[in-house]
Amino acid sequence: MHLDELERASRWTTWAALTSLGVFCLAACASGRDATSTATTPEATALAENPAPQLGKSPLPEVVAALTREEKVLLVLGSGMVLDTLPPERQGPVGGRQPMRVPGAAGQTIPVPRLGIPSIVLADGPAGLRIEPKRPETPSESYFCTAFPIATALAASWNPALIEDVGKALGAEVRGYGVDVLLAPALNLHRVPLGGRNFEYYSEDPLLSGKSAAAVVRGVQANGVGTSIKHFAANNEEWNRNVLNVRVDERTLRELYLRGFEIAVREGQPWTVMSSYNRINGTYTSEDPALLTGILREQWGYTGLVMTDWFGGSDVVQQMNAGNDLLMPGTEEQRQKLSAALASGAIAEVVDRNVGRVLELISKTPAFAGAAATAKVDLEAGARVSRAAGAEGMVLLKNERARLPLAKNARLALFGNGSYDTLRGGTGSGNVNASHSVSLAAGLSSAGYAVDGALEQQYQAHIGSERAKQTPPSGLAAFLPVELAPELGLDGAALARSVQASDAAVITLRRSSGEFVDRSREDFEVSSTEKALLGQVSKAFRAARKPVVVVLNVGGVIETASWRDLADAILLAWQPGQEAGHAIADVLSGVVTPSGKLPTTFPLLVDDAVAMKGFPGTVLQPGDDSRPPPFGGAKAAELEYAEHLAVGYRHYQTTGARVAYPFGHGLSYTTFEYGPLELTAGASPERWTLTLGVKNAGKLAGAEVVQLYVSAPAGKLPKPAIELRAFGKTRRLGPGEAEVVSFELGPRELASFDPAAGAWVADAGKYTLRAGASATDIRRTTTLELKSPAQIALR
Ligand code: BGC
Numbered sequence: 001m002h003l004d005e006l007e008r009a010s011r012w013t014t015w016a017a018l019t020s021l022g023v024f025c026l027a028a029c030a031s032g033r034d035a036t037s038t039a040t041t042p043e044a045t046a047l048a049e050n051p052a053p054q055l056g057k058s059p060l061p062e063v064v065a066a067l068t069r070e071e072k073v074l075l076v077l078g079s080g081m082v083l084d085t086l087p088p089e090r091q092g093p094v095g096g097r098q099p100m101r102v103p104g105a106a107g108q109t110i111p112v113p114r115l116g117i118p119s120i121v122l123a124d125g126p127a128g129l130r131i132e133p134k135r136p137e138t139p140s141e142s143y144f145c146t147a148f149p150i151a152t153a154l155a156a157s158w159n160p161a162l163i164e165d166v167g168k169a170l171g172a173e174v175r176g177y178g179v180d181v182l183l184a185p186a187l188n189l190h191r192v193p194l195g196g197r198n199f200e201y202y203s204e205d206p207l208l209s210g211k212s213a214a215a216v217v218r219g220v221q222a223n224g225v226g227t228s229i230k231h232f233a234a235n236n237e238e239w240n241r242n243v244l245n246v247r248v249d250e251r252t253l254r255e256l257y258l259r260g261f262e263i264a265v266r267e268g269q270p271w272t273v274m275s276s277y278n279r280i281n282g283t284y285t286s287e288d289p290a291l292l293t294g295i296l297r298e299q300w301g302y303t304g305l306v307m308t309d310w311f312g313g314s315d316v317v318q319q320m321n322a323g324n325d326l327l328m329p330g331t332e333e334q335r336q337k338l339s340a341a342l343a344s345g346a347i348a349e350v351v352d353r354n355v356g357r358v359l360e361l362i363s364k365t366p367a368f369a370g371a372a373a374t375a376k377v378d379l380e381a382g383a384r385v386s387r388a389a390g391a392e393g394m395v396l397l398k399n400e401r402a403r404l405p406l407a408k409n410a411r412l413a414l415f416g417n418g419s420y421d422t423l424r425g426g427t428g429s430g431n432v433n434a435s436h437s438v439s440l441a442a443g444l445s446s447a448g449y450a451v452d453g454a455l456e457q458q459y460q461a462h463i464g465s466e467r468a469k470q471t472p473p474s475g476l477a478a479f480l481p482v483e484l485a486p487e488l489g490l491d492g493a494a495l496a497r498s499v500q501a502s503d504a505a506v507i508t509l510r511r512s513s514g515e516f517v518d519r520s521r522e523d524f525e526v527s528s529t530e531k532a533l534l535g536q537v538s539k540a541f542r543a544a545r546k547p548v549v550v551v552l553n554v555g556g557v558i559e560t561a562s563w564r565d566l567a568d569a570i571l572l573a574w575q576p577g578q579e580a581g582h583a584i585a586d587v588l589s590g591v592v593t594p595s596g597k598l599p600t601t602f603p604l605l606v607d608d609a610v611a612m613k614g615f616p617g618t619v620l621q622p623g624d625d626s627r628p629p630p631f632g633g634a635k636a637a638e639l640e641y642a643e644h645l646a647v648g649y650r651h652y653q654t655t656g657a658r659v660a661y662p663f664g665h666g667l668s669y670t671t672f673e674y675g676p677l678e679l680t681a682g683a684s685p686e687r688w689t690l691t692l693g694v695k696n697a698g699k700l701a702g703a704e705v706v707q708l709y710v711s712a713p714a715g716k717l718p719k720p721a722i723e724l725r726a727f728g729k730t731r732r733l734g735p736g737e738a739e740v741v742s743f744e745l746g747p748r749e750l751a752s753f754d755p756a757a758g759a760w761v762a763d764a765g766k767y768t769l770r771a772g773a774s775a776t777d778i779r780r781t782t783t784l785e786l787k788s789p790a791q792i793a794l795r
Contacts, residue, residue, distance in 0.1 A: 167219020443581020
């Protein structure tokens with residue numbers, strides 16, 4: 001038999017075995033028990049005499065050695081993606097389209113029942129589990145998941161313990177619905193204000209990103225299911241993302257774009273890492289051994305699995321060599337290429353290594369343990385966690401004359417479509433199929449406020465008629481950001497009536513964004529209709545001495561400077577999850593005192609972000625690297641990170657540029673006094689402890705986030721004026737109550753990456769430590785003298 005035929009035969013034997021055993025219902029394989037015991041074929045007889053090793057029972061190398069070549073190939077590939085528009089070569093490697101065992105999951109692996117290897121299921125995403133909420137075979141059942149606040153909102157809480165609780169609740173749903181690995185958290189950086197997926201990411205700062213992601217990982221994995229920190233690395237915008245070549249120097253890469261991942265790996269120990277679509281300095285991240293093996297495994301000590309992003313990269317052999325163990329979602333083309341490479345003997349060892357990692361992952365999962373999906377999840381518990389996290393992530397940007405909290409039982413006129421159709425999250429793989437979203441109107445009504453009914457009717461009619469004009473998107477278009485209805489134009493009479501009928505105005509501005517496209521400059525700006533709305537409402541209500549509150553229901557930053565004077569208070573609610581209206585009402589009413597702080601700077605103008613200079617990048621000569629669908633159509637393109645470290649507050653604080661709201665900013669309904677910042681020797685000679693008393697000096701209970709910024713002495717490398725090196729949050733302090741916040745520091749927290757030394761280096765000299773309520777509101781300062789330089793090895 002020709003080699004090819006042999007391969008095909010063994011492939012079909014595997015596949016026949018899979019289908020005859022009802023692989024994707026997996027009773028046998030999920031239990032991991034010997035699925036061949038009932039067969040009576042000669043192979044079965046041979047096996048009975050010399051039983052095949054079984055995953056989990058036999059040493060791993062024996063299981064790997066017992067796999068056929070074709071089985072190995074199938075184990076490093078997913079079973080394909082369920083998508084009508086896929087050309088044959090991009091369909092799954094095992095007989096085309098395989099239904100997902102958990103409908104709506106993004107992918108699954110291919111089982112090898114004879115060795116007790118089950119298939120495992122992988123599903124998105126960062127704000128909650130993304131699966132299909134309905135299944136044709138059980139029409140009366142539903143499979144909704146909790147929509148939690150978007151990642152940026154979680155980071156805005158600056159509270160890893162809370163974020164870990166979100167992870168726990170999210171992970172319980174992952175487990176309950178029979179998913180083994182959650183494709184989250186995502187922690188690329190807010191490098192540009194217009195990044196289409198910024199809402200899925202935490203911050204412009206790698207420390208806050210890394211700590212937030214590590215908390216999610218710990219929380220989710222506490223349920224015995226895995227996570228996938230993504231997209232590793234430098235996938236900070238969507239434009240031509242499948243082929244984009246990011247040009248970035250090593251120091252910038254290490255200090256900004258890898259640092260968060262390093263923290264998440266070291267402090268979270270994720271089961272998997274997802275490489276990104278883009279290239280870095282000419283090499284696809286999924287094909288880069290220096291990144292996936294050198295940095296990730298050898299330097300950071302990572303022992304888990306690396307998978308590609310969906311259809312990511314180009315050269316499967318190079319991916320295998322690099323240590324990208326699993327190719328998702330898995331295609332027929334990849335199967336053919338890998339089979340050919342393996343047959344030539346080229347990559348036998350690395351495939352065995354990668355297969356070993358796939359098997360190690362599988363053996364940790366509920367699928368392997370034979371845990372049945374209960375399909376019973378506690379959505380009420382999820383809703384409670386989502387509401388609390390949503391409220392804690394909100395940032396009070398402005399509150400003149402303490403107009404917030406709103407008076408109890410006040411009569412409210414709600415303007416803006418977002419007051420009635422409040423967005424819970426973003427789109428694409430960051431979307432969650434939740435059973436509901438609580439609108440702001442509903443949330444305020446249930447909190448006891450009287451919402452102007454006539455105005456509500458007008459808005460509902462407008463939103464309804466705009467919806468009726470839209471055709472629901474299908475296919476890939478269903479993944480794209482939704483087009484939001486234009487704002488309703490107000491007539492003077494209706495406005496005058498609502499001023500009369502209400503005690504305050506609340507205007508909601510909203511934005512939607514998601515995977516595949518970056519935001520436009522128009523999306524950052526406040527439109528002329530929105531400005532007209534703000535102007536009219538503000539004029540009318542202020543004339544009647546009634547307050548005007550603006551709620552921002554957004555996934556990322558927008559322009560605020562041109563209109564903020566029209567508002568007495570501005571609450572940045574983000575897209576706070578399915579309980580949006582309740583969570584916003586909790587803050588507006590004062591049930592929750594706001595304690596969120598900006599995880600990302602609100603610039604005055606979009607172009608104030610230096611990285612906007614090259615945004616989105618340059619199209620290279622077309623034709624050399626265009627990729628086929630489904631996520632293709634991309635043009636070979638390049639983007640230079642010419643701003644180096646000048647991202648976010650690192651830039652604004654260094655140059656003294658003005659911003660609309662600085663990094664770390666967020667007001668409270670109470671005030672806090674900071675005691676002296678005291679430096680003492682830490683647990684070991686090279687560590688220091690910093691302590692600071694924080695006292696609630698106001699009249700309402702609340703919590704404070706203390707941020708520790710460090711300014712390094714002048715040395716060989718240029719340094720940003722300040723860098724966030726630690727943060728802490730008090731518990732909810734009653735009036736007059738105090739708490740001591742403490743930070744641990746060592747040379748690593750003072751260091752910069754010196755490419756010449758190939759190490760993190762902290763120069764000798766005087767470091768200024770600044771404890772503040774934001775990057776510009778520094779309350780206490782002290783200094784620390786490093787007597788001799790410290791060099792921290794990479795591993
Ligand atoms: C996204 C990933 C996601 C994957 C699976 C890709 O398009 O970039 O974040 O996990 O799809 O849905």
